[in-house]
Amino acid sequence: MSTIALPMAHAELSTREGRRATLFAYHCPSRYSPSSEGVNTVRDDDTAIDHAGGIPRWRGIKVVHAPRNGKTRGSKPHNVKREVEILGRIKHENIVKLLEYVYDDRRIEHRLYLPLFVMTLTELFQDSSFPFLYPPPPPSRRKPISVTDTHDERLSSSGEDLVPTILSFQLLSAIAFLHSNEPEPICHRDINPSNVLLDVRGDLKLVDFGTVWMDELPDRNDDGYGNSKGEDGMGYGRGHIKEKSTTRSDGRDGLWDHRAWNEDEEEDWEELRGSMCCDVGTGPYRAPELLFSPTGYDPIPLDLWSAGVIISQFFTPFSTSGINGDDDGYHSDEHDPLEHEESISARSGPGRKGERKPLFESEFGSLGLAASIFKTLGTPTDDNWPTFHQLPDAGKIDFPPAIPIPRRSLLPDLSHTGESAPHVLSIIDGLLRLDPAQRISAKDALKSPWLDRVRDDESRLAMAQYRAMIRPWIDDGLERYAHLANDSRAE
Numbered sequence: 484m485s486t487i488a489l490p491m492a493h494a495e496l497s498t499r500e501g502r503r504a505t506l507f508a509y510h511c512p513s514r515y516s517p518s519s520e521g522v523n524t525v526r527d528d529d530t531a532i533d534h535a536g537g538i539p540r541w542r543g544i545k546v547v548h549a550p551r552n553g554k555t556r557g558s559k560p561h562n563v564k565r566e567v568e569i570l571g572r573i574k575h576e577n578i579v580k581l582l583e584y585v586y587d588d589r590r591i592e593h594r595l596y597l598p599l600f601v602m603t604l605t606e607l608f609q610d611s612s613f614p615f616l617y618p619p620p621p622p623s624r625r626k627p628i629s630v631t632d633t634h635d636e637r638l639s640s641s642g643e644d645l646v647p648t649i650l651s652f653q654l655l656s657a658i659a660f661l662h663s664n665e666p667e668p669i670c671h672r673d674i675n676p677s678n679v680l681l682d683v684r685g686d687l688k689l690v691d692f693g694t695v696w697m698d699e700l701p702d703r704n705d706d707g708y709g710n711s712k713g714e715d716g717m718g719y720g721r722g723h724i725k726e727k728s729t730t731r732s733d734g735r736d737g738l739w740d741h742r743a744w745n746e747d748e749e750e751d752w753e754e755l756r757g758s759m760c761c762d763v764g765t766g767p768y769r770a771p772e773l774l775f776s777p778t779g780y781d782p783i784p785l786d787l788w789s790a791g792v793i794i795s796q797f798f799t800p801f802s803t804s805g806i807n808g809d810d811d812g813y814h815s816d817e818h819d820p821l822e823h824e825e826s827i828s829a830r831s832g833p834g835r836k837g838e839r840k841p842l843f844e845s846e847f848g849s850l851g852l853a854a855s856i857f858k859t860l861g862t863p864t865d866d867n868w869p870t871f872h873q874l875p876d877a878g879k880i881d882f883p884p885a886i887p888i889p890r891r892s893l894l895p896d897l898s899h900t901g902e903s904a905p906h907v908l909s910i911i912d913g914l915l916r917l918d919p920a921q922r923i924s925a926k927d928a929l930k931s932p933w934l935d936r937v938r939d940d941e942s943r944l945a946m947a948q949y950r951a952m953i954r955p956w957i958d959d960g961l962e963r964y965a966h967l968a969n970d971s972r973a974e
Contacts, residue, residue, distance in 0.1 A: 601960035662786070662926070696759075
């Protein structure tokens with residue numbers, strides 16, 4: 484049965500020079516059985532929920548044009564083959580699930596089949612009502628649980644900061660899981676709001692492992708693509724991982740098309756300790772050590788810094804200026820073909836257009852970002868960053884001396900957290916240490932009293948209230964895809 488493919492730009496697509504990647508939104512008709520693509524659904528009706536949290540009957544397909552080894556000139560450190568290998572070995576409720584992987588020899592392209600999630604955190608940060616002002620949950624056939632439905636004082640008194648609390652907990656949980664991987668930790672290296680998505684239940688999903696770092700992939704009994712032998716195509720219980728060989732219509736083997744591949748674009752580069760790439764991360768979410776050209780660094784603190792910037796962004800002021808430009812240096816110039824005339828921020832209850840901006844500014848590149856960080860946290864000293872002068876470019880410019888600005892003054896919406904504000908600040912300050920070695924681990928951050936309600940006996944009640952609170956934004960995102968499906972059927 485036919486399906487509809489629509490190019491999509493709002494999720495999981497890196498646009499650095501040399502990366503030949505496109506992300507498609509793929510719609511399956513209501514009676515279409517997607518089992519051939521390694522996907523299972525709970526039931527085939529309008530309320531069916533994909534087992535991986537994706538929008539029912541929609542799939543995301545990430546297509547990367549590259550040779551089998553996943554490497555092309557100018558793409559370093561992006562490596563789609565490594566991304567597939569890592570995703571084929573991990574499973575966590577807050578990390579995207581790889582449903583299927585295919586390498587097409589004739590087309591010379593890698594295809595990653597993924598759940599299609601509802602929206603990115605970037606989109607939500609453009610809504611003034613997020614994350615503290617809640618319009619009443621709209622009617623729905625599923626009748627979302629609300630505070631008034633429960634008649635439970637503990638639930639209704641859990642605080643208006645519940646949305647950032649849950650999302651921070653889930654983000655830190657995903658990072659802690661990656662960093663505790665055995666035998667070697669896994670480091671994402673590009674955590675930013677565009678790579679943090681929400682699924683149909685409002686749960687956080689970390690995506691885009693294109694620049695993932697792992698010191699050494701363990702030897703496994705597999706075919707090199709995460710496909711464990713003897714498991715009937717199911718790579719470590721994750722999904723169908725297979726390599727596709729095609730045949731041309733003229734009878735020649737599909738490998739013949741390799742002659743069309745420009746071999747000058749293919750490289751067999753390796754990123755190793757001592758020759759690591761510092762051009763990773765996105766805009767204002769990049770850690771300061773990356774800005775001074777290190778060729779060797781600990782990748783774990785990169786993720787911790789990025790998480791700290793994202794968590795702090797829940798509490799920064801909302802600005803109604805500059806939303807249509809690229810003044811912050813990290814918005815994509817690409818038009819999103821899934822964007823309707825009315826944006827999410829324009830339709831979500833009391834929300835208005837604008838942006839809750841990150842704590843640091845990157846519009847003037849690495850130098851400007853470093854200046855913004857030091858202006859906020861203070862210039863490096865022997866106390867706050869004793870190893871700073873060991874970085875290759877540390878001595879190339881003298882930054883004006885600055886003392887740290889009290890973080891509370893930069894995060895006015897911490898007032899929504901009430902008595903938890905000191906604990907929230909403790910997490911943010913612990914993650915945003917200039918010295919990478921001094922940053923607290925994700926595991927330690929999860930022990931904060933701010934997150935107690937997610938861990939203790941009231942966690943079920945807290946999650947029920949969270950799902951009711953986040954529902955209006957989720958329904959708004961689902962409506963967008965429903966319009967797309969209807970428009971496609973009409974055509």
